[in-house]
Amino acid sequence: MVETDLITLGVLVIIVGFVLAFIGTLSQTKGKAKVEGGGIIFIGPFPIIGGATSERAFYVLLAVSLVFMILFIILNYPR
Template identity: 45%
Template sequence: MDRGTLLVMAGFGMILLGFLLVFIGTVISSLGDGEVEGGGVIMIGPIPIIFGRGRGASVAAVLAIILMALWIIGFLLTRRG
């Protein structure tokens, strides 16, 4: 099996795993009586879009700032070399 095929299969597996995790999380949160808190980040280039509420959104905001800084550093280093 060549490398390209392996990468395509790995990517497809990651997508399926993501759908499975979302499905499991939805089922678990619908069975519970408590409130669900969480957050997430969508990175469009160096610009983060943060959503959610509670502690999960705070963690997502910190991770978004770290990702944004790493993206800018990586961009400047590749442009310099």
């Protein structure tokens, strides 16, 4: 019973996050905006970073990929 409640709560939090992100992007379209972005593809524990158009976006993607690599190693480390 508790697991079902936690799964439902997790799905609800994810949906609320997507809705807030969507509302945030709609509220910021009142004029010209410079759009920058990038992406991370993981093959096992190794990230491939691409598409970053500025130095700041590159460092953000690098930090996120390092966090995910550390989590991957910690969660898959044999005990």
